[in-house]
Every structure is written in C-alpha cells, then in structure tokens.
Amino acid sequence: MTPVAAFRGTRTAEAPLTWGQQGIWKIIDVMAPNDAFLNVRAVVPVPQRAAGTVDSVAAAIGALISRHESLRTRIVVTGGEPRQVVVDAGECPLALIEATAETAADVAEQAMERLRHHPFDYAGELPIRVTLVVADGQVRFVVLILTHVAVDWYALTLLGRELRVALLRGEITGPVGIQPVDLAATEHSEAGQQRSARARDHWRRQFDRFPASVFTEAGPPATPRYRRAELTSPALLAAARIIAARHSATSSTVLLAAAGALIGARTGQEVCGMLTIVNNRFQPGHRDIMAPTNQLGVITLDRRGAATFGELVTAVWREALQCFRHAYYDQHVLDAFLADGGHAHGEKIEPYCCFNDMRAGDGELRDTATADQLRAALQETELTWPETFDEFNWQFMLSVSDAPGALSLSLSTDSRYLPPVEQQRFLLDLEDLVVRSAIDDVRLGDPGAHHNDPGAHHGAPDAHHVALDGRAS
Structure with a gap:
C-alpha cells in the first residue's frame, strides 16, 4: 500500500x-x-x-x-x-x-x-x-x-x-x-494597480534609453540550438566580495556590471538593456511567503562616464536600486505596455538578455584574499557543459548560484547569436575582469584582453584548457 x-x-x-x-x-x-x-x-x-x-x-x-x-x-x-x-x-x-x-x-x-x-x-x-x-x-x-x-x-x-x-x-x-x-x-486592489502603473512608467523610461536589440546573428545555429556552460570559480567568489565591499554594493551588482561591460565590449554598445530577476522578499511582509516572489526587472547598463570598472559598479548599483523598486507589478499591466509599444516580439521580450542571481543570499561577506591568493585560486576554476536543449526563451541567460567555496556562473545562450566558443570566452573573460579589478581597479576599454585564446585560463603557463564538450585537454 x-x-x-x-x-x-x-x-x-x-x-x-x-x-x-x-x-x-x-x-x-x-x-x-x-x-x-x-x-x-x-x-x-x-x-x-x-x-x-x-x-x-x-x-x-x-x-x-x-x-x-x-x-x-x-x-x-x-x-x-x-x-x-x-x-x-x-x-x-x-x-x-x-x-x-x-x-x-x-x-x-x-x-x-x-x-x-x-x-x-x-x-x-x-x-x-x-x-x-x-x-x-x-x-x-x-x-x-x-x-x-x-x-x-x-x-x-x-x-x-x-x-x-x-x-x-x-x-x-x-x-x-x-x-x-x-x-x-492586496496586489489586485486599487493601490496595487497604482503601483503597477508606476512600474510600467519606469519600464517605458528604460526602454527609451537603450537599443532594441543587443546581439546580432553570428551565423547558423548549432544543433541543439541552445546550450549551457557552467563556470565554477573560488577566485570569482572572493574577488566579487572584495569589489562589493570596496564600493558599498553587492556581489550580485559586481557580476551584473561585469556582464554589462563585456556585452558592451562585444557589441560596441555603450548602453544596453538587460532584464534581471528580482527577489521581492524585501517588500514589507514578503520575507517568509511560501510562494514565488521573483519578477522581472529592467535595468540600463550605461558604460558612459565610467572610466574604471569600479566606477561602473557604482553606476550599476544606482541603476539596480531603481530596478528593484519597480520590479513589483501586475503582469497584465506590463504586457499591455510591451505590446502597445512594439516591444513584444512573438513569445519573447526584448532585450532578450537576462541576469538571475539564484542565491538565497551571499551575506555580502568581506573577503581578505591577497592578490597572490586570487591568482592562485584561478587554477581551481572549472568550466563544464552540463546540458543542451532545443527550446529556450532567452538569447542570453546568465545565472548565479552557490558552489562549495566558490561561485557558479551558468550561461545559457542561443548559438545563432553567441556560439559555444564565444560563450566560453564570455565566462572566462568575466572571471578575468572581476579578479583583475579586485587586485587593481581595471580601466574599461577591453575587459577581456587576457583571453585571446578562449580555452586558456588567464594565460598561465600551465593553463588548464577546456574543450567545448567540457573535457579537460
């Protein structure tokens, strides 16, 4: 029985x-x-x-x-x-x-x-x-x-x-x-609808600031079309915490700023838009709800006026606070705006890029790793290819999760816009940018200059190379 x-x-x-x-x-x-x-x-x-x-x-x-x-x-x-x-x-x-x-x-x-x-x-x-x-x-x-x-x-x-x-x-x-x-x-009350209207107006202002598209087609898609790469890095965890403490931000903001810097460097866009999944448990009374509270927020990543990566982190943190404030709304109100404004394309929403920090909370712990310790930790980085799939609703999805003593970055992309070799390069360049900035604030220009070989880890003589199928070579 x-x-x-x-x-x-x-x-x-x-x-x-x-x-x-x-x-x-x-x-x-x-x-x-x-x-x-x-x-x-x-x-x-x-x-x-x-x-x-x-x-x-x-x-x-x-x-x-x-x-x-x-x-x-x-x-x-x-x-x-x-x-x-x-x-x-x-x-x-x-x-x-x-x-x-x-x-x-x-x-x-x-x-x-x-x-x-x-x-x-x-x-x-x-x-x-x-x-x-x-x-x-x-x-x-x-x-x-x-x-x-x-x-x-x-x-x-x-x-x-x-x-x-x-x-x-x-x-x-x-x-x-x-x-x-x-x-x-409460949400479907008159007060809730007024809040949704304010969120809609925020989205309208953001959509007016950045281009409608982020990536252009790079070539024919692979089969399967979508694949996920995962980078696990102790060095990235320590470096993100160091930068967050230095600029009174969060490690999530550091990673979002790094993603924006690299997207801008790749596309040539000084301003780009990204959707980010916001945990609304900071709303009054929401902390212990046994239900989903996450909603999409929209953020503008503007590299103009930021000479260094640290300055970009500060700018993104200011933008993120506005994003969080307006990421709580009735989905019907937002959908109507997207459709009326021509921003809804089939089953997708421009700008097609999404950032999702899935950690319950980093605690924003300070880290005291030295430059030598950060460089040594880079040798522990692992890059794997856990899965492929035929359907996905994003061109670019960067997710953050916890790993034992490390940070895990998962990047799922549409191979028509970001083929596997570029997908791998992006993750390694992001790690490189954050680690170098933790050691000495990096001037923006070419954040990923240290990865001319997309399979090499940080140009070390004994670099660990990762094949596209995830096997060490």
Whole structure:
C-alpha cells in the first residue's frame, strides 16, 4: 500500500494569481508541454536524531502542506485566466525507494535528477511530489519536487528548514507567512494597480534609453540550438566580495556590471538593456511567503562616464536600486505596455538578455584574499557543459548560484547569436575582469584582453584548457 501524507488546512479559497505567480505562469504557458525545466527540487537529509520512520516523515510532510496553502493549491484556467484554487484537506502520495546506508545519498540525488523532468498537471494534482529514500527501515532522505508556481528557490530553502524542524520536534511552531490568496487580494486592489502603473512608467523610461536589440546573428545555429556552460570559480567568489565591499554594493551588482561591460565590449554598445530577476522578499511582509516572489526587472547598463570598472559598479548599483523598486507589478499591466509599444516580439521580450542571481543570499561577506591568493585560486576554476536543449526563451541567460567555496556562473545562450566558443570566452573573460579589478581597479576599454585564446585560463603557463564538450585537454 502506497503511504500518504494526510493534510488538513483551515479553509478552501479561490483567487487570481499573485503577481509573482503570474510571471511564472506566463513562462509555463509559453513553454508547455516542455515546462518541466522550471520545476523546483531539493534533497533534504533526515536528521540523525529524528525518528526517521515512514509514518513520522509522512506526518511532517502533512504538517507542511497543512501549514502552507501554496502546497495544496491547484491552478485552474477559467475563461482564459488562471486562478489559484486552495483545497482544505486531502492526501499527498509518498513514493518509496530502497537503498543501502552507503548508497542512499547517491540514490536520492539520482532520483531528484530523474523526477525533476516530469511535468505537472497544474489543475489536476498537488504542486508537490515527495519521494522517500529508505535504508535499513529508516528514511534517510526526502526528495522534493515542486512546481515553480508554488514556490521559488528561496521558499524551497524555508521549506527544507521547516521540514527538518518538523522531523526533529514533531511539530512546526511560529507564525506562517502571508498566504498567496491573501497577497493576491492586496496586489489586485486599487493601490496595487497604482503601483503597477508606476512600474510600467519606469519600464517605458528604460526602454527609451537603450537599443532594441543587443546581439546580432553570428551565423547558423548549432544543433541543439541552445546550450549551457557552467563556470565554477573560488577566485570569482572572493574577488566579487572584495569589489562589493570596496564600493558599498553587492556581489550580485559586481557580476551584473561585469556582464554589462563585456556585452558592451562585444557589441560596441555603450548602453544596453538587460532584464534581471528580482527577489521581492524585501517588500514589507514578503520575507517568509511560501510562494514565488521573483519578477522581472529592467535595468540600463550605461558604460558612459565610467572610466574604471569600479566606477561602473557604482553606476550599476544606482541603476539596480531603481530596478528593484519597480520590479513589483501586475503582469497584465506590463504586457499591455510591451505590446502597445512594439516591444513584444512573438513569445519573447526584448532585450532578450537576462541576469538571475539564484542565491538565497551571499551575506555580502568581506573577503581578505591577497592578490597572490586570487591568482592562485584561478587554477581551481572549472568550466563544464552540463546540458543542451532545443527550446529556450532567452538569447542570453546568465545565472548565479552557490558552489562549495566558490561561485557558479551558468550561461545559457542561443548559438545563432553567441556560439559555444564565444560563450566560453564570455565566462572566462568575466572571471578575468572581476579578479583583475579586485587586485587593481581595471580601466574599461577591453575587459577581456587576457583571453585571446578562449580555452586558456588567464594565460598561465600551465593553463588548464577546456574543450567545448567540457573535457579537460
């Protein structure tokens, strides 16, 4: 008999989507049925001091679903409009996988990678799937797969934390964040619409500042057309923190400024536009919401007037603050502006470039690495090619995530505009620019001059070369 996690909340409810849910749903609608790449996932180890029985884990899962309405919400399209429908009670099936104590961790990771590719029936099932990895009669790991319209990556961190507490204590105490149905009521009020109008006006001002396009076609696309390169760099983490502290900015701003400098150098555009995914949890009352809060913001990266990279970081930080302020809006209001202004091209939005810092928070820790230590750390840089895909909704997507003792930059591009050799060069040049600027503020002009050979790491005599298929050579 398949085990289940029974849940019971306090109400049923129905409401429009929140603004954060609207943005995710728009991508789902465009990409369906190939939208499973959006699924949010995690492997949560069961604490050693927890009971670890299937029944105790089922009770903890049930408590989480009872506590957070987004975990028992289906998305139903009525009259062409998606609505969130909250159920008050039910059961969540739990899949079981047997393993040994030695293999349980690997089995859990493999299960997560396999299961994350399965699309959800948003109207017909709960937005959460749970798999328990069992060894010697005890649950060792909990594999969570959730829809992105239910949670974002920060919410997933909160969920994992609460699950561990429930496993250890048998209950979850403390206040719960605002529920999405209640948030939607606030957002769709008259005050919410006024805020959306101000955001729309900001977008209009930004679109008037930069060219409509960023990249030009470089040649015929590769097959598959899109691919993702990933650079993992301890040196980049330390260098970004050093520059951020020096200029009272954030490491995310440093990376965004570096991307803007390199795009400008490649295209010859002194001013370019970029969309960036903004975590709206800084909005009052939003910190602990178990729902997606990210929305697209638009930022103008203007290199004019910045003689050094440090000056560019300061300028981008000022622009970023305005971007954050106006990245909270009703998606329908923004879509109407984009369509009326001729900025909506098919299923894509100019300027096609997107920056996404997926870290829960760097803490903006100061780093005291010396110049010699930064140069030595460059030898630990790794560049791989994790995946390719036939469809993607960006020409250029630069994502930032945590890696143990390092920073991970993931660059997904359309090979028609940025072929693999240029994709690799971009990541290495970005690392080079930030590291050199941490040592001594770099004058802008040719940020990537140290990478004439796109396979070489920083021109070192014993440079580690990376082939385009990700194999060391």
